Amino acid sequence: xxxxxxxxxxxxxxxxxxxxxxxxxxxxxxxxxxxxxxxxxxxxxxxxxxxxxxxxxxxxxxxxxxxxxxxxxxxxxxxxxxxxxxxxxxxxxxxxxxxxxxxxxxxxxxxxxxxxxxxxxxxxxxxxxxxxxxxxxxxxxxxxxxxxxxxxxxxxxxxxxxxxxxxxxxxxxxxxxxxxxxxxxxxxxxxxxxxxxxxxxxxxxxxxxxxxxxxxxxxxxxxxxxxxxxxxxxxxxxxxxxxxxxxxxxxxxxxxxxxxxxxxxxxxxxxxxxxxxxxxxxxxxxxxxxxxxxxxxxxxxxxxxxxxxxxxxxxxxxxxxxx
Amino acid sequence: xxxxxxxxxxxxxxxxxxxxxxxxxxxxxxxxxxxxxxxxxxxxxxxxxxxxxxxxxxxxxxxxxxxxxxxxxxxxxxxxxxxxxxxxxxxxxxxxxxxxxxxxxxxxxxxxxxxxxxxxxxxxxxxxxxxxxxxxxxxxxxxxxxxxxxxxxxxxxxxxxxxxxxxxxxxxxxxxxxxxxxxxxxxxxxxxxxxxxxxxxxxxxxxxxxxxxxxxxxxxxxxxxxxxxxxxxxxxxxxxxxxxxxxxxxxxxxxxxxxxxxxxxxxxxxxxxxxxxxxxxxxxxxxxxxxxxxxxxxxxxxxxxxxxxxxxxxxxxxxxxxxxxxxxxxxxxxxxxxxxxxxxxxxxxxxxxxxxxxxxxxxxxxxxxxxxxxxxxxxxxxxxxxxxxxxxxxxxxxxxxxxxxxxxxxxxxxxxxxxxxxxxxxxxxxxxxxxx
Numbered sequence: 001x002x003x004x005x006x007x008x009x010x011x012x013x014x015x016x017x018x019x020x021x022x023x024x025x026x027x028x029x030x031x032x033x034x035x036x037x038x039x040x041x042x043x044x045x046x047x048x049x050x051x052x053x054x055x056x057x058x059x060x061x062x063x064x065x066x067x068x069x070x071x072x073x074x075x076x077x078x079x080x081x082x083x084x085x086x087x088x089x090x091x092x093x094x095x096x097x098x099x100x101x102x103x104x105x106x107x108x109x110x111x112x113x114x115x116x117x118x119x120x121x122x123x124x125x126x127x128x129x130x131x132x133x134x135x136x137x138x139x140x141x142x143x144x145x146x147x148x149x150x151x152x153x154x155x156x157x158x159x160x161x162x163x164x165x166x167x168x169x170x171x172x173x174x175x176x177x178x179x180x181x182x183x184x185x186x187x188x189x190x191x192x193x194x195x196x197x198x199x200x201x202x203x204x205x206x207x208x209x210x211x212x213x214x215x216x217x218x219x220x221x222x223x224x225x226x227x228x229x230x231x232x233x234x235x236x237x238x239x240x241x242x243x244x245x246x247x248x249x250x251x252x253x254x255x256x257x258x259x260x261x262x263x264x265x266x267x268x269x270x271x272x273x274x275x276x277x278x279x280x281x282x283x284x285x286x287x288x289x290x291x292x293x294x295x296x297x298x299x300x301x302x303x304x305x306x307x308x309x310x311x312x313x314x315x316x317x318x319x320x321x322x323x
Numbered sequence: 324x325x326x327x328x329x330x331x332x333x334x335x336x337x338x339x340x341x342x343x344x345x346x347x348x349x350x351x352x353x354x355x356x357x358x359x360x361x362x363x364x365x366x367x368x369x370x371x372x373x374x375x376x377x378x379x380x381x382x383x384x385x386x387x388x389x390x391x392x393x394x395x396x397x398x399x400x401x402x403x404x405x406x407x408x409x410x411x412x413x414x415x416x417x418x419x420x421x422x423x424x425x426x427x428x429x430x431x432x433x434x435x436x437x438x439x440x441x442x443x444x445x446x447x448x449x450x451x452x453x454x455x456x457x458x459x460x461x462x463x464x465x466x467x468x469x470x471x472x473x474x475x476x477x478x479x480x481x482x483x484x485x486x487x488x489x490x491x492x493x494x495x496x497x498x499x500x501x502x503x504x505x506x507x508x509x510x511x512x513x514x515x516x517x518x519x520x521x522x523x524x525x526x527x528x529x530x531x532x533x534x535x536x537x538x539x540x541x542x543x544x545x546x547x548x549x550x551x552x553x554x555x556x557x558x559x560x561x562x563x564x565x566x567x568x569x570x571x572x573x574x575x576x577x578x579x580x581x582x583x584x585x586x587x588x589x590x591x592x593x594x595x596x597x598x599x600x601x602x603x604x605x606x607x608x609x610x611x612x613x614x615x616x617x618x619x620x621x622x623x624x625x626x627x628x629x630x631x632x633x634x635x636x637x638x639x640x641x642x643x644x645x646x647x648x649x650x651x652x653x654x655x656x657x658x659x660x661x662x663x664x665x666x667x668x669x670x671x672x673x674x675x676x677x678x679x680x681x682x683x684x685x686x687x688x689x690x691x692x693x694x695x696x697x698x699x700x701x702x703x704x705x706x707x708x709x710x711x712x713x714x715x716x717x718x719x720x721x722x723x724x725x726x727x728x729x730x731x732x733x734x735x736x737x738x739x740x741x742x743x744x745x746x747x748x749x750x751x752x753x754x755x756x757x758x759x
Contacts, residue, residue, distance in 0.1 A: 097643055121644060121646075
């Protein structure tokens with residue numbers, strides 16, 4: 001395999017639910033493994049046999065384009081068979097339950113389930129209910145581990161290390177799984193995280209998290225090495241969490257003007273999809289500081305690494321139970 | 324022909340009758356459905372129970388249970404709930420009206436009573452709703468329901484949100500001398516929440532219910548009670564802030580009472596870390612500081628009643644995602660040892676005080692002459708082994724539902740016999756009756 005294992009560390013998790021429970025070493029191990037997969041995209045034949053004969057199902061209960069495609073592509077590059085299961089239903093209550101759906105898929109011999117779901121804890125529930133590996137592709141406001149891993153990967157790729165970096169996460173922290181996973185990953189890797197947004201978009205008892213909080217982007221932008229702009233989630237505007245999009249953009253939008261106050265080498269990130277002109281101006285999103293498309297490319301390597309590792313852990317577990 | 328129940332002699336037990344300040348070793352004779360003699364009695368009766376080393380208490384009263392009938396009989400019926408009740412030592416329970424359809428008319432009240440009589444286990448009481456369909460808008464027929472025997476009024480499961488409606492309901496109910504009970508929760512603050520709002524909710528990414536949601540409504544209702552003087556009962560209070568509000572109301576001499584559940588005395592929000600829906604309950608599990616405040620409130624005598632809020636749900640419902648699973652814990656059959664664990668073991672209170680909150684004090688809230696063991700009183704009795712150890716196994720529950728987070732807990736305190744209206748309606752495994 002192409003991975004660069006520097007230590008004799010052995011990956012043992014057959015599920016990836018969140019980054020909160022991962023150690024720094026485990027996170028670094030995923031990033032190192034992803035590095036081995038990075039050059040894949042440059043090969044003429046973009047296939048490795050690691051998951052040959054394995055079945056990966058993408059269970060997406062919420063809309064997603066890039067995450068689902070990224071997982072599909074990652075799995076097929078590792079030679080897995082991929083089943084797409086998409087069910088966007090506003091009511092989780094109706095019809096077949098999540099567990100029933102998963103058990104049915106498992107009965108068809110699925111090895112890895114990639115799940116995105118609107119309810120926090122859905123991936124956790126699944127991992128307790130079925131034998132297959134479970135990878136969380138986003139559950140409610142809980143976690144989105146592969147997004148944070150690719151964010152960390154991208155920062156490390158460009159800055160060399162996260163140690164001591166000041167990283168701003170701007171927007172609706174309260175309802176963001178991306179923010180939660182980022183907070184866990186980035187702080188474990190030694191970065192300082194500053195959450196930026198109005199108090200109504202901060203989660204309860206945010207002061208207990210290992211982060212700083214600022215209600216003013218202008219007050220902190222000159223200190224930041226990296227700025228991660230979260231998407232305005234229009235579906236939440238009904239909750240009246242801030243007065244208008246105009247007012248939000250005025251205080252928290254990343255404009256060309258505002259970026260002038262930042263360090264010249266600041267990295268501008270965004271998990272997508274973009275609301276151009278609202279949380280981020282087009283000139284900034286497409287400008288020299290933006291690494292938004294790099295995030296997308298790196299996502300592929302991260303997801304290959306995660307698929308590879310959970311499968312390896314499952315194989316090891318099977319060996320341990322049947323020596 | 325009128326059948327006469329056999330007489331029962333309960334010998335040599337520790338007789339605890341908190342209403343009459345009795346706590347002594349004595350024999351108690353039950354005849355014709357009543358407590359007929361107390362003291363040192365000759366060993367002459369149809370049935371003799373040796374209660375040496377056991378507690379003989381007035382039958383327990385739970386003023387807050389959900390027996391799901393009508394509408395959700397797959398979760399619980401009045402018959403299965405009644406069997407669970409006597410297994411837990413409860414000789415009277417109050418069914419909440421949030422059934423499907425809700426108990427908001429006299430016919431429904433009569434139906435619940437009839438099913439209770441048919442089950443012939445525990446006394447079944449029922450509260451009617453405050454508002455039609457529990458919609459919080461129009462008053463329900465409280466007068467007709469009271470006439471049919473409804474024992475109080477509540478929209479339990481949710482609180483009455485509209486202040487004007489609540490004021491009107493309290494005013495109207497004041498003419499019946501029935502208690503008005505409220506599930507205090509301001510929906511504008513709590514809607515969509517599935518656990519306590521706080522750091523744990525932040526980590527789990529679950530929408531929270533702020534303690535303020537409970538406290539705001541409790542505060543509001545206390546202001547309304549000042550005006551109407553209607554007897555008011557705050558159901559399952561769960562926060563330190565609520566304790567403070569109850570303390571003030573009582574100091575002001577208002578007719579305000581409250582209850583606390585076993586789970587709010589034993590469990591905290593940290594237990595939700597694995598998204599185990601058996602811990603999903605409303606009001607939600609709070610913090611250790613809240614648990615401690617509730618225990619102190621009990622020590623202070625601020626809490627009038629303990630209540631399980633027995634809320635059965637099917638496994639298939641509790642297997643849903645945490646957001647979608649229903650709220651509720653089924654605990655009627657293991658409540659007594661849980662109370663012991665929460666309150667007696669840490670030295671918060673003693674047995675007479677515990678039993679007071681499970682007998683005459685809830686009876687007083689309900690305005691029923693129960694929960695006492697004087698001569699001539701109806702013979703509703705629980706015989707309890709206070710030290711017997713056992714392991715909670717929900718699969719052995721009489722309840723149809725097993726949504727119980729205490730599964731596997733080894734606890735102390737076991738109900739051996741439950742006597743209702745002079746009849747032995749429950750007898751623990753291995754405790755056969757000695758007929759002499």
